[in-house]
Each structure stands twice: as structure tokens, then as C-alpha cells.
Amino acid sequence: QLQLVESGGGLVQPGGSLRLSCAASGFTLDYYAIGWFRQAPGKEREGVSCISSGGSTNYADSVKGRFTISRDNAKKMVYLQMNSLKPEDTAVYYCAADGRCGSTWRTRRFGSWGQGTQVTVSS
DSSP, X not given: OOEEEEEOOEEEOTTOOEEEEEEEESSOGGGOEEEEEEEOXXXXXXXXXXXXXXXXXXXXXXXXXXXXXXXXXXXTEEEEEEOSOXXXXXXXXXXXXXXXXXXXXXXXXOSEEOOOEEEEEOO
């Protein structure tokens, strides 16, 4: 059974960094795109980044230049390196798997989701 488990969230000061991890099991990660999404209280879920099975990357404008997505298929892991964090980055972050990123990755409902990890940026 396909399973995704996020980790690495926590409390960090503005300007700090965190690296989120997404551990995949029950399927061959090589064939899937993985997206990172976030949802803040009272706000809609938004797409943050997506990496295709071939390694192509996509980012929301709000995180370009600050966040980096990467994957290690051998370890069945996907990472989101987050630098220069801002209070507005505070949210629950989810990873999700689907066949592709495509042009609609930011709003499309991916097929499988993890349980989420909390990121809080505050002084």
C-alpha cells in the first residue's frame, strides 16, 4: 500500500532554515511525481513545489529562490530544503504522489497524501 510520511517540521526563527523529508513506501518512487503542499489555518491548501519522475522541478512564486526540492529514488525519499523562512511560511506541510506534475500541479488533487508536518516560523 502506497504510504508517504513527512518529517522535519518544527519551530524556527524568521530567516532560519528547515529541511522537510518525505519517506515513500509501498510503491516504486521512480515512476511518480511528488508535490509539496501547505495549508495555514483559515486558508486554502496551496502548492509549494513539485518534482517530476524525471527530476524537473516547479515552484510557487512565493518560494522561488528560497526553497529547493530534491529526490533520492534509491532511498525512496523526497526533500524540501527551506531557507530564509518567513512567518507567512507557517503552515502544515504535506507531500503527495501523483503520475506527473504537469501545468496544474498547484491546484490539482494528487492521488496519495501524507499526514503532514507542522512548520512554524516565529520569533
